Amino acid sequence: MSQISCYHCSEPVLTASQFTTCILNIDQPMCCPGCQAVSQAIIDAGLTNYYKFRTEPGNKQTALVPEELNSVSAYDIPEVQQDFIHQRDDLNEVSLTIDGITCAACAWLIEHQVKKLSGIASIQVNSTTQRALISWHAELVKLSDILNTISAIGYQAAPFQIDEQETKSKKDSRKFLLRLGLAGFATMQVMMFALALYSGYFTDLDTEFRDYFRWVSMLFAAPVVFYSAQPFYFSAIRSILMGRLNMDVSVSIAICGAYIASCIETVNGTGEVYFESVSMFTFFLLLGRYFEQNARQKASVSSSNLHKLVPLTAFLKNDNSIEEVPAKRLVIGNIILIKPGDVVAADGVIIEGGSSVNEAMLTGEQMPVEKSVDSQVFAGTINIEQPITVRVTALGQDQLVAEIIRLQEIASNSKPKIALYADRFSNYFTAAILLIATMTYIFWSFYSPEDAFWVTLSVLVATCPCALALATPTAVTCGTAILTKLGIITRRSGVFEKLPKLNHIVFDKTGTLTLGSLSITNVELVAGTTESVTEKRALEYAAALESSSLHPIAHAFEAYLTPAITVSNKQSFVGNGLQGEIDGKLLKIGSQSFVNGTDFYESDVIIWLSIEGKVLAKFTLADAIRPNTAAAVQSLKRLGCNISIASGDNSGEVENLAKRLGIDDYHKGLSPEDKLTLVSRLQKNVHVAMFGDGINDAPVLAGANLSVAMGSGAAISKNSADIILLGDDLARFADAVTVAKSTARIIKQNLFWALGYNLFIIPLAVSGHVAPYIAAIGMSASSLIVVSNSLRLLKVRV
Incomplete structure (x- = not known):
């Protein structure tokens, strides 16, 4: 009889079938309650893929007891963390997907709460993609502590994993559609009675029949108020508990206030009821949020798709044999074979053979790049012509594709100054609306008491600052997605503000204008x-x-x-x-x-x-000279930029190059200090961008208004840069300036529309010229216009 091994740690099972865990629909044997608890925690956390692709058994967990584990403790297990945690210097870095984020105030709330934990180096929450990028000191705080802190304020967070995220998004969409469908069905039923009552069809009926229809309307509106509108209540409560006001506060007050007041009037048999307005308002608000949600997913889909380009299997070479294995089993130093037409399974260096590789998924450039022995290849790129043998140098979160996704997320999470101003303004705006609504109710109570409530309700509904909060993040997300497709990675905040202001570009020569x-x-x-x-x-x-x-x-x-x-x-x-x-x-x-x-x-x-x-x-x-360099220089000149060369080369080649490219201002024989002095002098009158690729360019890159590093350049120069050109194509930078200008224009249009709409609708609502259901339609339409306007960026041709 063969010995049974523990499915988690591979130790012998001496307890028969006393401890088991259901993994992939099969009851797997465990050697002890500790391994059973850990494996169950992993399954409960949705990390079944750990057991699909692990290369080593887990550690024996005899020291653990089930009572000491919770649903997030599995994320502290080293074997699990290797799939989603990236180590940078002495910090751990993770991307989290967070449920329940509805606006910029939610993002602020999460950032504010998590920053209270000791050991948190940074946190950036993107309300558009509903993700957070967190860096922390592992010796001071655990990942489970971070997740529990987020959960404590009403949000559910978990490491961002592509397949699980998509499954969860579909599940959330179905739940959202259920809320929306219920609100729509109830609205139709309530409106039938309301329209009949308004039309006078039942005016000759006794009061008891009129009250009967009111009671029926109240029952139909109840599930809308108590179920469909729940997301608005939870968001408002979280905001108030943290001493803040967000857009859902006024929405919740409008829904609950109108329903409670209508219920009181129904019980008393007097006054007006607003069940149809409550149902319609909730329905249109949910409909608007649903379209916003789909638009957000469309805007941020590119970052998710990059991971899907990496194959699940690889051809591993062992001595004289070749074996197809899961890519997750590869380790650094493995030798893999990449056949023509195959996708590269991991970052590595060619040790045998030569071919051309399509790197469009990284650089946006469709023309294949020639590769030979000692050339680097990257996961997700496609081998075109000949078989090549590659030594694996990076895996998982250390691969270039993962770095691109992290950098894109940093860029998406970065908030321009105008966005910070808009977030702050929306909080004050909500407080102002509540004040205006209160004053409106007081005025109408004296002027026309029977109209006071519905006029106040219209003010609360029509002036929700949803569009204002969405104006900037949706545009930045779309702009970042375009730049990523072009092979341009933004590393720091403010790039979309700085690019349109540039009017002077300084190029290093060797390795930047030339191939080096x-x-x-x-x-x-x-x-x-x-x-x-x-x-x-x-x-x-x-x-x-x-x-x-x-x-x-x-x-x-x-x-x-x-x-x-x-x-x-x-x-x-x-x-x-x-x-x-x-x-x-x-x-x-x-x-x-x-x-x-x-x-x-x-x-x-x-x-x-x-x-x-x-x-x-x-x-x-x-x-x-790099391909397309001359075209890039001319494109930048057409955009209104002056061009200079600042080179450490002291030969006549600098002058020759400047003449060939049509650049009149050139400087040769410059030390790193000289380059920094040149840029500092130019910055007194203009906004300067500096291009460089070497270690000696790091100081001047750090000192420029905007710094750009070549993807093939030294790591230290890329760490000092605001932008990285992955494909080393200078013409792409001119495209980046065009995209940034379009993004800035869209943001201004969004803010103009959001503010203009509110300034237009407030007087109408206060004066009683906007019915509650019209207010709901107007508010939702305003938000959709802002999101749709931002999505126009995805159609920009560069």
């Missing part, structure tokens, strides 16, 4: 030496001398290195060149003055080779 890698464009053998060598032999001599150098020039000769030629007594002369002996003869490579003692001005990168003091060959090297 020198190549040999011409080889010229010099006559007059006693040596008879071919061009190939001259290149081999040069490669042998340069083989120990890390200078960029040395890389240009790497392809010509051969083991047949060895160099002895090699010496390096900084800023001049190298020398060594080959077959007993002294060879030098470097500048002309170093090689034979003469010198003159060169506009290109020229390297000389001599043997025994006699010049043997002359090599011309060039750093190619």
Whole structure:
């Protein structure tokens, strides 16, 4: 009889079937109550995929007892956390999906509460995507503590996981549709009686029949008030408990006040009832929220889709065999085979083969990129032509696709100043509306008591600041989605404010305007030496001398290195060149003055080779201009930007490059401090963006109004940048400026409409010219107009 192993920790099960957990519809054996409790907590937390794709068994949990575990404790288990927690420096970082967020005030409430926990480094809540990005010190606070804190104020949070999130969204949508459908059905029933009463069809009936229809209307309106409108009540209560006022406060007062007053009039058999207005208001409000919800999902769908591009399986190479395995089983250092047409399963470096790879999912550029040995490939990209063998260098949350999603979420969560002003204004606006409604009721109580209640109700309904709260976040989310499709990642807040203001762009040269890698464009053998060598032999001599150098020039000769030629007594002369002996003869490579003692001005990168003091060959090297650079410069000029080059290169190549690109202002031989001084001087009169890719560009990137780093650049420069160009296509930056200007224009339009609508409707509502049901339609239409206007950004062609 074979021994049974614990499904969680793989230890032997000595307790027969005493402890089991239902996993994937199968009762799995557990060795102890601790493993049973942990596995059940994992299942209860919706993390069944942990058992589908884990590569190692869990830790034995004999020290734990079931009573000590709750529904979120599973998120503290290291094996579970590896799927959704990213470590950056000494901080843990997680993206949470949060239920119950309806407006910007909800986001503020969650941020305010979580920040009270010790160990929280930062939290950003996006009310549009209903997600939060949190960084914390793991030694000071647990993830379960954060989740419990959010739960304590009425919201349910869990780590953002794509499949589970989509399933949950569908479930929430069905529940929302049930509330909406119930409100719609009840509204139709109540309106039948209300229209008949208003039309006078029952005026000849006795009072008892009139009251009967009122009682029936009250019963039909009850589920609308007590079930369909629940989300508004919970949001309002949370806000009030935290000492704040949000838009749902006035909505809740309107619904509850109208229903209670109508019930009192029904019991007393006197006065007017507003059951039809309550039902219709709730229905239209829910209908508006439903369309808003769909619009939000459409605006933020791109960030979710990136994860889906990463395949679930990979071809793992073990010695002489190839095995198809779940991608979740890969570990760093594994060797995987990527066949033509296959999607790369993990970030890695090519160790064998060469091909072209479509990186459109990262950069937005459909043209394949040539890859060879030592080139990096990224999860989610597509191999086009030849099979390649890749060594895995990053997995899970450390892959580039995960980093892009995190950066996109940071950008979506970032609030421009105008959004912060709008959030603050909406809170004051709600308080002002409650005050206006109170004064309206007092006035109409003296002027026309029978109309006081419905006029006040119209004021509360018509002036809800939903559109004002949605004006900015929906536009920013849409703008960020477009930039991500273009391969442009925004890392810091304020990008959408800074881009439209730019009027001066400063470019570094090497690695930014140019590719940053020198190549040999011409080889010229010099006559007059006693040596008879071919061009190939001259290149081999040069490669042998340069083989120990890390200078960029040395890389240009790497392809010509051969083991047949060895160099002895090699010496390096900084800023001049190298020398060594080959077959007993002294060879030098470097500048002309170093090689034979003469010198003159060169506009290109020229390297000389001599043997025994006699010049043997002359090599011309060039750093190619990036594709589309000239077009990008012209596009930026058309947008009203002045262009400058600030380069550390002191050669004539800087001037040549400036002339070829049509740039009049160029500076060469600049140190990092000089570049920073140049940008600081320009900033006195204009808004400056700085492009760079190297470590030496980090200071000036940090000092510019807006900084842009190339995706292929040094990590430190990307950490200092506001924007990263993943595809290294400078033309995309001009597109980013266009998108930012469109986003800024949409935000202003949204705010103008939201404020204009409220300023227009308030006098009409206060003066009694807006019926409650008309107020409900107007308020919902206002919000939908704002969201629809923001979605126009997704159609911007760049």
